[in-house]
Amino acid sequence: MAIKKILQEPDPILRQISKPVDEVGLEEQELMSDMYETMIAEKGIGLAAIQIGVPKRIIVIDIPVEENKRNPIYFVNPVIKKQSKEMSRNEEGCLSLKSIFVEVNRPSSCEVTYLDYYGEKQNLKCDGLLATCIQHEMDHLNAILMIDYLSKLKKTMLIKKLSKLKIKENRIVL
Numbered sequence: 001m002a003i004k005k006i007l008q009e010p011d012p013i014l015r016q017i018s019k020p021v022d023e024v025g026l027e028e029q030e031l032m033s034d035m036y037e038t039m040i041a042e043k044g045i046g047l048a049a050i051q052i053g054v055p056k057r058i059i060v061i062d063i064p065v066e067e068n069k070r071n072p073i074y075f076v077n078p079v080i081k082k083q084s085k086e087m088s089r090n091e092e093g094c095l096s097l098k099s100i101f102v103e104v105n106r107p108s109s110c111e112v113t114y115l116d117y118y119g120e121k122q123n124l125k126c127d128g129l130l131a132t133c134i135q136h137e138m139d140h141l142n143a144i145l146m147i148d149y150l151s152k153l154k155k156t157m158l159i160k161k162l163s164k165l166k167i168k169e170n171r172i173v174l
């Protein structure tokens with residue numbers, strides 16, 4: 001397992017649509033383990049493979065129920081089968097958009113089919129934080145970021161702010 005670098009907006013790779021996985025093999029399992037380790041290190045609750053630069057339709061989510069009790073869910077080729085008409089509005093953060101929080105409206109529950117860590121077909125009904133999280137991560141697979149839900153003007157302002165942050169981070173102070 002290894003901790004990978006999480007790509008930051010406006011990295012163009014984040015705007016690549018991820019491709020379905022043919023088969024869950026060792027390579028994919030290694031990727032999932034790396035994703036999980038990276039997500040935990042960055043204190044996130046969800047991560048898509050594209051965020052570490054791999055354009056495969058793979059997501060990991062771990063919503064802590066109790067402290068020190070981990071329950072990662074790995075989603076390979078996830079597909080949202082049903083979405084509730086009822087919406088909920090939540091403030092979301094993103095490991096690729098550090099220090100930014102955006103309020104997003106999404107269906108409050110959904111049903112997802114996917115392959116698990118072992119390539120077994122699964123079906124999961126999601127609500128609450130899990131529903132928000134899976135829909136946010138599914139967006140990453142489709143090259144959508146949470147800032148895309150904002151007005152054009154707000155989005156442009158945020159991207160400018162992020163680009164400046166990036167420049168500052170690369171500045172070497174001696």
Ligand code: ZN
Pocket residue numbers: 093094095096136137140
């Ligand atoms: Zn995100």
